Amino acid sequence: MSTILEVNNLRKEFGGVVAVDNNNFTVQEGERVGIIGPNGAGKTTTFNMIAGYFKPTAGTIEFEGKRISGLKPHKISQLGIGRTFQIARAFGEMTVYDHVLTGILAHELHFRPTPKQIEQVEHILELTKLAAFRDNLVKNLTIASQRRIVLATALATGPRLLLLDELMAGLTFVEIDETLDELRMINEQMGITLIVVEHVMKAIMQLCQRIIVLNYGKIIAEGTPKEVANNKTVIEAYLGEEETYA
Amino acid sequence: MFLQQLINGIIIGASYALIALGLNLIWSITDIPDFSQGGIYVIAAYVAYFAVKLASFPFVVSLLLGMVVGAGLAFCIERFLYRRWTGRGRIQLLCAIALFFLLSNLAILLWTAKTKIFPTYLPGGISLFGFAVSYQRIVVLAVALALFIAVYFFIMKTKMGKAIRAASQDREAAEVVGINISTVNSAVFMIGGALSGTAAVLISPLYSVFPTMGDLPLLKALVVVILGGFGSVAGVLIGGLGLGIVESLGSVYISAAYQHGFTFFVLILVLLFFPRGLFGRV
Amino acid sequence: MVDTVLVKNQKQKRARIRNLIILAVVLGALAILPQVTSEYITYVAVLAIIYAILTGSYDLTTGYTGPLTFCHGAFYGVGAYTSALLTLKAGFPFWVAFPLSGIMVFIFAAIIGYPGLRLKGHYFAVTTFFFGHFIYLVILNSVSLTNGPMGLRNIPPPEGFLGISFTSLNSSYYLILIFGILAVVFLYFLVNSGFGKILISIRENEELSEAIGVNTSLYKVLAFSIGAGIAGLAGSLFAHFFRLLHPTTFAWMTSEMVVIMALVGGLGTLIGPIIGAGIVTLILELMRFAPEYRFIIWSVALIAILIIEPRGLMGLVRRIQGGKK
Numbered sequence: 001m002s003t004i005l006e007v008n009n010l011r012k013e014f015g016g017v018v019a020v021d022n023n024n025f026t027v028q029e030g031e032r033v034g035i036i037g038p039n040g041a042g043k044t045t046t047f048n049m050i051a052g053y054f055k056p057t058a059g060t061i062e063f064e065g066k067r068i069s070g071l072k073p074h075k076i077s078q079l080g081i082g083r084t085f086q087i088a089r090a091f092g093e094m095t096v097y098d099h100v101l102t103g104i105l106a107h108e109l110h111f112r113p114t115p116k117q118i119e120q121v122e123h124i125l126e127l128t129k130l131a132a133f134r135d136n137l138v139k140n141l142t143i144a145s146q147r148r149i150v151l152a153t154a155l156a157t158g159p160r161l162l163l164l165d166e167l168m169a170g171l172t173f174v175e176i177d178e179t180l181d182e183l184r185m186i187n188e189q190m191g192i193t194l195i196v197v198e199h200v201m202k203a204i205m206q207l208c209q210r211i212i213v214l215n216y217g218k219i220i221a222e223g224t225p226k227e228v229a230n231n232k233t234v235i236e237a238y239l240g241e242e243e244t245y246a
Numbered sequence: 247m248f249l250q251q252l253i254n255g256i257i258i259g260a261s262y263a264l265i266a267l268g269l270n271l272i273w274s275i276t277d278i279p280d281f282s283q284g285g286i287y288v289i290a291a292y293v294a295y296f297a298v299k300l301a302s303f304p305f306v307v308s309l310l311l312g313m314v315v316g317a318g319l320a321f322c323i324e325r326f327l328y329r330r331w332t333g334r335g336r337i338q339l340l341c342a343i344a345l346f347f348l349l350s351n352l353a354i355l356l357w358t359a360k361t362k363i364f365p366t367y368l369p370g371g372i373s374l375f376g377f378a379v380s381y382q383r384i385v386v387l388a389v390a391l392a393l394f395i396a397v398y399f400f401i402m403k404t405k406m407g408k409a410i411r412a413a414s415q416d417r418e419a420a421e422v423v424g425i426n427i428s429t430v431n432s433a434v435f436m437i438g439g440a441l442s443g444t445a446a447v448l449i450s451p452l453y454s455v456f457p458t459m460g461d462l463p464l465l466k467a468l469v470v471v472i473l474g475g476f477g478s479v480a481g482v483l484i485g486g487l488g489l490g491i492v493e494s495l496g497s498v499y500i501s502a503a504y505q506h507g508f509t510f511f512v513l514i515l516v517l518l519f520f521p522r523g524l525f526g527r528v
Numbered sequence: 529m530v531d532t533v534l535v536k537n538q539k540q541k542r543a544r545i546r547n548l549i550i551l552a553v554v555l556g557a558l559a560i561l562p563q564v565t566s567e568y569i570t571y572v573a574v575l576a577i578i579y580a581i582l583t584g585s586y587d588l589t590t591g592y593t594g595p596l597t598f599c600h601g602a603f604y605g606v607g608a609y610t611s612a613l614l615t616l617k618a619g620f621p622f623w624v625a626f627p628l629s630g631i632m633v634f635i636f637a638a639i640i641g642y643p644g645l646r647l648k649g650h651y652f653a654v655t656t657f658f659f660g661h662f663i664y665l666v667i668l669n670s671v672s673l674t675n676g677p678m679g680l681r682n683i684p685p686p687e688g689f690l691g692i693s694f695t696s697l698n699s700s701y702y703l704i705l706i707f708g709i710l711a712v713v714f715l716y717f718l719v720n721s722g723f724g725k726i727l728i729s730i731r732e733n734e735e736l737s738e739a740i741g742v743n744t745s746l747y748k749v750l751a752f753s754i755g756a757g758i759a760g761l762a763g764s765l766f767a768h769f770f771r772l773l774h775p776t777t778f779a780w781m782t783s784e785m786v787v788i789m790a791l792v793g794g795l796g797t798l799i800g801p802i803i804g805a806g807i808v809t810l811i812l813e814l815m816r817f818a819p820e821y822r823f824i825i826w827s828v829a830l831i832a833i834l835i836i837e838p839r840g841l842m843g844l845v846r847r848i849q850g851g852k853k
Binding site for chain 3: 051072073082094098101
């Protein structure tokens with residue numbers, strides 16, 4: 001197992017505010033890593049720096065040995081990193097089929113999709129249980145389905161690393177379990193490394209092998225779900241939030 | 247000659263600044279580049295013209311009339327048109343442009359394309375550095391400055407002004423805090439309309455009244471807003487005056503025909519290097 | 529009621545056949561038009577075809593990719609004047625001037641588009657408005673080059689070949705009809721290709737598109753420039769058919785007209801704007817006798833469309849179809 005992602009001395013400042021404070025961590029190929037922390041801890045900022053939406057103020061991010069910090073989002077996607085979004089985003093006026101196809105075409109543009117590409121779309125539609133909706137317009141489907149479509153499209157781009165941003169928000173318990181199965185399958189069968197930012201604790205604890213905990217921009221703990229759950233500093237960080245209301 | 251052009255530039259620049267102030271407010275609160283202000287400009291000028299020509303109203307009354315007509319038109323446009331498409335900026339922009347053409351051409355239809363001479367209301371002038379500056383030109387500058395100060399105080403000191411400032415920084419946050427965005431929108435449009443109307447009536451005695459009189463002032467005002475107005479009231483004033491001066495001098499020393507083209511050329515150039523405007527706050 | 533897959537396929541097949549029949553009828557009518565109608569109507573038809581090309585190209589940029597632009601009239605004009613000047617003053621044959629003018633406008637648009645399309649919010653749209661007016665002013669004032677307000681005359685018609693000459697109305701009509709069909713076919717294949725899907729993804733959600741690996745800036749500039757280039761070609765056709773150019777033909781009113789034509793039909797549907805061009809050309813000709821009302825009616829119509837159905841005719845059709853189920 002080699003290192004697929006390496007974050008060194010990563011720092012991000014917005015004006016005078018330090019959102020991410022000199023963090024270091026690595027992710028191994030094939031891992032399922034979770035990033036958690038109270039609101040404002042810097043999870044999303046870190047996430048967005050890996051995905052290319054922000055330039056780090058200092059520090060580097062390396063993907064498969066190549067430096068990606070500061071690259072534009074589309075370049076990062078071309079290098080093999082896919083992502084999902086917190087807020088519902090989709091190509092509403094497309095059919096589900098076309099939506100997924102676009103993910104493939106974005107990486108290998110053809111005038112007409114090649115037979116191999118068509119096969120790929122079918123495969124992903126099967127995998128994500130969207131085949132029945134192939135001809136439906138995306139905008140007419142539920143938010144949960146749209147999220148699955150965005151995930152499917154991200155898969156279509158052939159990523160080796162997938163960044164998942166609060167995929168579980170607002171899902172029912174049943175939907176969460178389904179999504180967890182899907183993610184586990186993506187990781188184990190397709191060999192895609194996962195980095196997950198989540199607030200839904202149950203989900204992330206079940207899915208991830210390793211958890212990184214952020215607070216106030218700094219990493220305060222790192223370890224297996226069990227270790228992290230029992231970590232005093234982590235508990236305080238979360239409880240500390242509640243205490244201010246008392 | 248130089249001074250003459252400088253003065254002229256300042257005067258016309260003051261009118262650009264007035265329109266730009268209104269545009270700036272509207273654009274920063276509602277995200278609509280309100281092209282219709284160009285049409286409002288024209289209608290207000292004609293109303294004032296007829297008030298003076300047909301009803302023999304004194305200039306001051308016609309000035310107030312221009313303000314009111316401008317405010318009223320803008321209010322109606324926002325209330326009955328723009329508001330239908332909250333959140334759909336493309337449609338609002340298309341509507342604004344359509345209104346601009348509509349109102350200008352309406353003027354052609356109703357009052358013909360013939361230029362109408364606005365009667366002089368204050369003949370004479372003073373002698374400044376050896377040449378004459380008409381009183382009417384001084385009035386333009388004086389009223390413009392007065393309005394700028396008035397708007398400045400309104401925005402800084404009154405309750406509505408504070409609401410406007412809050413909304414311009416963060417619309418959603420303002421709503422959460424309990425500010426009625428609809429009221430703010432109406433207020434802002436009325437101010438913008440009043441300012442455009444005033445500018446039109448002030449300029450009419452100097453440059454006559456004709457249906458396409460709003461075209462260039464609107465575009466110039468937009469240039470002022472884009473190049474630097476989003477920041478502050480003062481920025482708009484300086485920008486407007488500056489543009490007027492540059493244009494005026496340019497028309498003499500470079501070329502009259504290309505005068506307007508020059509402005510746009512500068513705008514395009516600046517935007518190429520400063521995609522967020524000179525004082526960028528997009 | 530549940531549509532089985534079989535019934536759905538049958539419905540699709542029927543719809544396809546119906547569309548083909550309509551297409552055949554329209555093409556047939558266009559083919560025999562000069563033989564069965566007056567010269568005047570043929571002139572109007574030529575104008576309609578040129579406008580259809582113009583509007584279709586606008587749809588590529590705005591309807592399919594997304595950004596609103598208000599300078600399509602200027603691209604049309606630059607193409608027209610370039611082609612005219614290349615033949616009049618530089619002695620090029622039409623068959624060289626025609627593609628050259630398209631390429632020139634393409635490059636022109638790319639130069640403006642590359643930085644311009646990075647502008648956020650409405651900045652780009654407003655800038656195109658200025659840009660369009662700026663071009664008009666340049667054309668108007670470059671009297672030594674374009675004759676300015678006096679207009680450019682005696683533009684030569686396309687040179688004939690294989691014994692066919694294009695000096696007569698009918699032969700010119702057929703030439704333009706063929707170009708029109710080629711342009712529409714080209715646009716149709718473009719928007720339905722992989723390239724087209726990428727454009728749509730940018731329009732629908734630029735951030736997501738970027739996230740799946742699309743270099744959105746590049747594609748936006750391409751769509752903008754290709755649309756502009758085709759508009760330039762339309763301008764060249766206009767110049768060599770009507771043989772007289774005047775700057776006001778390419779002022780901002782024309783850009784507004786293109787927008788209206790596209791909106792009437794329905795942005796983003798390709799067929800919509802083309803139909804829209806036809807309808808508006810027709811109405812324009814009917815209003816020949818009251819030109820002062822023209823602009824007002826356009827503007828009112830534009831606002832009315834925005835109020836009633838911003839998605840134009842195609843939007844209405846879809847609304848009705850949706851209701852049927």
